[in-house]
Amino acid sequence: MAETTITRDRRGSAEVETLDRAGHPRLRRIADVLRSRSRRPTMFVIDDEENIAQAIRCGIELESLYVTESTIGEGFPSLAHLGDVPVYIVTDAAARALFGKERRTRFFALAHAPKPPVLRDLSGAEGDVIVLDGVQLVGNIGAITRTACALGAAGVVLIGSGLLSTLDRRLVRASRGLVFATPVVIASHAQCEAFLKQEGIAVVTLSADATEPLSRVRTLPGRVAIVLGSERAGVSAEFDTVTTKRYAIPMTEDAESLNVSVAAAIALYEHRSR
DSSP: OOEEEEOOTTTTSSSEEEEEETTTTHHHHHHHHHHOSSSSSSSSEEEHHHHHHHHHHHTTOOEEEEEEEGGGGGGOGGGGOOOOOOOOEOOOOHHHHTTSSSSSOEEEEEEEEOOOOOGGGTTSSSOOOOEEOOOOOHHHHHHHHHHHTTTTSSSEEESSEEEETTTTTHHHHHHHHGGGGSOEOOOHHHHHHHHHHHHHHEEEEOOOOSSEEEEGGGGOOEEEEEEBBBBTSSOOOOGGGGGOOEEEEEOOOOOOOOOHHHHHHHHHHHHHHH
């Protein structure tokens, strides 16, 4: 069987190459990108039309677009007309071989990696900073990134997340592509603390045993860094010496804790409402 065939594009008169074997050079290249554990990737994969559209709005440059064979009957995604970005059809069998046990998608893109955000990108911004201390569930990180973007936060800092790059395919999906709109920075405790001290940003932590209600955060002037730990371990001891205020979210006795993404949203909104 030939590795590629040429199929008439359902969008119009252009012809589109169909990739019908995982061994095709283009699919091998995508497989290499998916396997990469680089901290500074040069290319990355974006899934789903909504996330690709968001990436484009944020200036991400696409190298190529891919549509799975079973999607063609539903019509080409609206993004498939993009300028000079080449579009390829991937047979379902080739897609299964490409993604293996990872989540398969009907529409994906290979994109050029932007320069990774750094702490100084948060300098001088108006919004608060969310610091996730040991939060490792990518779904929570993605949800918090979406909330940070919606509520005007300057950015999100990840400490001990286990992520090598914020271009991680799972995070792009979980954030609905908003990881490209809001700076998400991977840093160490020491780097984060030094930055907050340099910027004069007050550090706020949430704790169930804190004596002040979170509503008091509205009295704090200027920007704050809202530090949230994992539900299991909470905020690490490294932040004890730099914490300005500790607050609790009042809850009924029936609830022991809130999901970290919910807590982040409430804290951001409370301070924003001052």
